[in-house]
Amino acid sequence: MRAILYDVHGNLGALEAVLGDAERAGARSFLLGGDYGAFGPEPVACVARLRALGDAATWIRGNWERWQAGPAAAPETEVVQGAAAAVAAALGPDLVAELAALPTRVTIDGTLYCHASPPSDMEPIAREEDADADDQLLAGVTERRVVFGHTHVQFRRATTRGIELVNAGSVGLPFDGDTRAAYALVDDAGALQLRRVAYDVEATAGALDAVGAPWATTTAARLRAASFEL
Known part of the structure; x- marks a missing residue:
């Protein structure tokens, strides 16, 4: 059983809830899909907790790991730049560089894992079917299942080409109106389930x-609303 965790975003309470649920369900390996520390109050603790999984975990890079190493590439907004500065200072230059060097995608047991879409850590696969966009973002993909995150909205659907698309949702900062932490499990036969886990959101x-910083108060409001739009 493999647990699939995306977009932890420095939320240790959500991460511990998900890991506990996954381990009780029988997870013995973990796919970690990027965006590990930024926007949360506990970036260092979250990365340390994930590193403690050792060889059981396979890591890929999200857009935030790239932005932490090169904040000039991130949007020039007070919230984003403030979060980038805060997480880079907390993690330190060595860990920032290590996370930025992670691979952008990996294939395990016939499933392609990427952050937003196969060609990009920013251009997302949409929740609703769009055949033209799907064809563009999945060009050259031979795997029959693609798993991703980035939008913080959990869903699954199939394309006209028969590729199963799975957004595992966000562990630490869901944006689909449900404050519970989101992740996915896949068993040894390839059956996948989307899961939600309650935790102390208010803490x-x-x-x-x-x-007290603008990035932090904005994130707190988004966390409480489970929505990017405020």
Whole structure:
């Protein structure tokens, strides 16, 4: 059984809830899909907890691992640049560089794992079917299942080409109106399930409020609403 975790975003309470649920379900390996520390109150603890999984974990890079190493590539907004500066300072240059060097995609047991879409850590696969966009983003893909995150909205659907698309959702910062942590499990036969796990959302939001910076108070509001739009 493999647990699929995307978009932890420095939320240790959500991460521990998901890991506990996954381990009780029988997970013995882990696919870690990027965006591990930024926007949360506990980036260092989250990365350390994931590193403690050791050889059981396979890591890929998200857009935030890239932005931490090169913040000039990130949007020039107070919230994004403030979060980038905060997470880079917390992690330190060596860990920032290590995370930035992670691969952008990996194939395991016939499933392609990427952050937003196969060619990009920013251009997302949409929740609703769009055959033209799907064809563009999946050009050259031979795997029959593609798993990703980035939009923080959990869903699964099939393309007209018969490729199963799975957004595992966000562990630490869901944007689909459900505050519970989101992740996925896949068993040894390839059967995949989307899962949600309750945790103390207010404790994480309160820790962000205590930081006081604009990036943190904005993130706290998004966490409470489970929505990017405020």
